[in-house]
Amino acid sequence: MAMTLELKSEAFDEAVAWTCIGRDASTARDRVLNAATELFCHHGFAATGVDTIASQAGTAKSTLYAHFKSKDKLIEAVLEREGKAWRDWFFGRLGQIHGTPKDKLCAVFDILEEWFSDPEFYGCPFINAIGEATSENENLRSAAKVHKSHVNVWISAQALELGFLSPDDLVREMTVLIDGAIVAAQVTRDAKYSEVAKSLIANRLAA
Amino acid sequence: MAMTLELKSEAFDEAVAWTCIGRDASTARDRVLNAATELFCHHGFAATGVDTIASQAGTAKSTLYAHFKSKDKLIEAVLEREGKAWRDWFFGRLGQIHGTPKDKLCAVFDILEEWFSDPEFYGCPFINAIGEATSENENLRSAAKVHKSHVNVWISAQALELGFLSPDDLVREMTVLIDGAIVAAQVTRDAKYSEVAKSLIANRLAA
DNA sequence: GCACAATCAAACAGGTCTGTCTGGTTTTAG
DNA sequence: CTAAAACCAGACAGACCTGTTTGATTGTGC
Numbered sequence: 152m153a154m155t156l157e158l159k160s161e162a163f164d165e166a167v168a169w170t171c172i173g174r175d176a177s178t179a180r181d182r183v184l185n186a187a188t189e190l191f192c193h194h195g196f197a198a199t200g201v202d203t204i205a206s207q208a209g210t211a212k213s214t215l216y217a218h219f220k221s222k223d224k225l226i227e228a229v230l231e232r233e234g235k236a237w238r239d240w241f242f243g244r245l246g247q248i249h250g251t252p253k254d255k256l257c258a259v260f261d262i263l264e265e266w267f268s269d270p271e272f273y274g275c276p277f278i279n280a281i282g283e284a285t286s287e288n289e290n291l292r293s294a295a296k297v298h299k300s301h302v303n304v305w306i307s308a309q310a311l312e313l314g315f316l317s318p319d320d321l322v323r324e325m326t327v328l329i330d331g332a333i334v335a336a337q338v339t340r341d342a343k344y345s346e347v348a349k350s351l352i353a354n355r356l357a358a
Numbered sequence: 359m360a361m362t363l364e365l366k367s368e369a370f371d372e373a374v375a376w377t378c379i380g381r382d383a384s385t386a387r388d389r390v391l392n393a394a395t396e397l398f399c400h401h402g403f404a405a406t407g408v409d410t411i412a413s414q415a416g417t418a419k420s421t422l423y424a425h426f427k428s429k430d431k432l433i434e435a436v437l438e439r440e441g442k443a444w445r446d447w448f449f450g451r452l453g454q455i456h457g458t459p460k461d462k463l464c465a466v467f468d469i470l471e472e473w474f475s476d477p478e479f480y481g482c483p484f485i486n487a488i489g490e491a492t493s494e495n496e497n498l499r500s501a502a503k504v505h506k507s508h509v510n511v512w513i514s515a516q517a518l519e520l521g522f523l524s525p526d527d528l529v530r531e532m533t534v535l536i537d538g539a540i541v542a543a544q545v546t547r548d549a550k551y552s553e554v555a556k557s558l559i560a561n562r563l564a565a
Numbered sequence: 566g567c568a569c570a571a572t573c574a575a576a577c578a579g580g581t582c583t584g585t586c587t588g589g590t591t592t593t594a595g
Numbered sequence: 596c597t598a599a600a601a602c603c604a605g606a607c608a609g610a611c612c613t614g615t616t617t618g619a620t621t622g623t624g625c
Binding site for chain 1: 581582583584585586587
Binding site: 193194195197198274277278279281282283284285287292295296299320323324326327328329330331332333334335337338339340344347348350351354355358 | 491
């Protein structure tokens with residue numbers, strides 16, 4: 152099946168934080184999503200129970216199930232919302248960068264370093280979710296694919312502006328460097344791995 | 359605390375597979391470890407219960423607890439053994455590579471591609487375990503650190519042979535590229551991300 | 566043959582899990 | 596004011612969780 156993605160121009164709000172954890176929540180649905188995001192991301196998806204989520208959200212469990220058919224659907228909703236929040240923040244920060252496409256591609260890793268440096272940094276929830284059960288859950292895999300595609304469209308645009316004939320090469324290189332920096336920073340708690348990735352892409356763009 | 363690691367010369371047996379899943383298991387302890395490794399790695403650590411493990415191992419649950427004090431200790435034992443198995447395979451394959459240090463550093467990613475191409479590939483269990491609960495479990499983080507250090511010692515030796523004044527730079531670059539390739543391959547099920555990482559390190563070593 | 570260690574099945578304890586349901590209360594809209 | 600929608604606390608079902616215990620059965624060394 153040819154998955155059609157409308158990724159051309161995602162309207163993103165200027166967000167100030169890379170996570171939606173702690174955002175104002177007026178409706179019960181939002182409070183559930185906030186609590187679920189925090190608990191899932193910090194303690195794991197399988198390890199977090201719906202009772203805990205409802206309790207932390209200050210809602211009844213029946214309200215949680217009124218909004219989300221199952222825990223799996225809640226997980227999907229959390230990933231979707233958190234992915235959107237992260238991209239709003241990321242592209243918002245990128246929009247403040249002025250310079251050549253090369254400058255912007257390198258600046259990606261400065262922005263990532265800000266993310267890694269947050270004491271609340273818990274890695275990429277999509278990567279973590281897939282890591283919990285690589286074998287099953289093809290839903291999570293496609294959700295991750297959509298999330299990453301938004302970033303890849305932007306990278307591809309920079310590559311085209313640089314005159315790359317096949318922008319996909321650069322996209323794949325950036326994928327390896329971004330994912331590698333995320334995981335290295337997560338495992339070691341050392342935000343400076345972003346600089347390593349930055350130097351590698353700078354070196355490659357100079358060639 | 360200054361963690362002292364004895365990583366200088368790990369004696370590794372010539373192993374044929376990158377995982378110990380499916381190995382001959384004579385003792386009940388080994389059958390438990392085999393079953394636990396398979397279930398943990400494919401379906402997740404939190405998602406796998408000890409009853410399931412004992413059942414798949416063909417042992418009594420009491421036998422499992424006679425060998426491992428708790429599920430957490432079993433997880434640690436699984437990671438330790440699986441890490442050793444992977445390194446035996448990895449360094450065994452590396453030992454078959456002849457050429458300059460540059461050749462060997464590049465060949466790392468050919469070997470990784472073999473790993474990624476296995477239909478049973480489930481990513482790096484250390485990364486997955488940390489991803490399940492980034493906040494807690496400092497034990498897992500140090501287990502991962504030890505595992506990665508074995509690889510880093512080898513990379514450092516190549517860097518020294520190449521005349522690098524600070525081999526740590528190359529070690530950190532390889533870390534980003536290796537972790538990035540692992541995760542990209544795991545998320546997308548595309549083993550070819552190893553080639554992307556290989557070209558990036560080749561480009562850097564040429565500079 | 567005997568003692569000892571390893572292993573077995575099965576029950577048990579005390580929680581926690583997801584998901585449903587009931588019935589009452591609050592909020593909102595017209 | 597009233598009717599509908601949203602939300603609440605709490606009980607419930609039935610399964611699964613980790614970890615322990617009991618007592619029988621196997622295999623091994625001497």
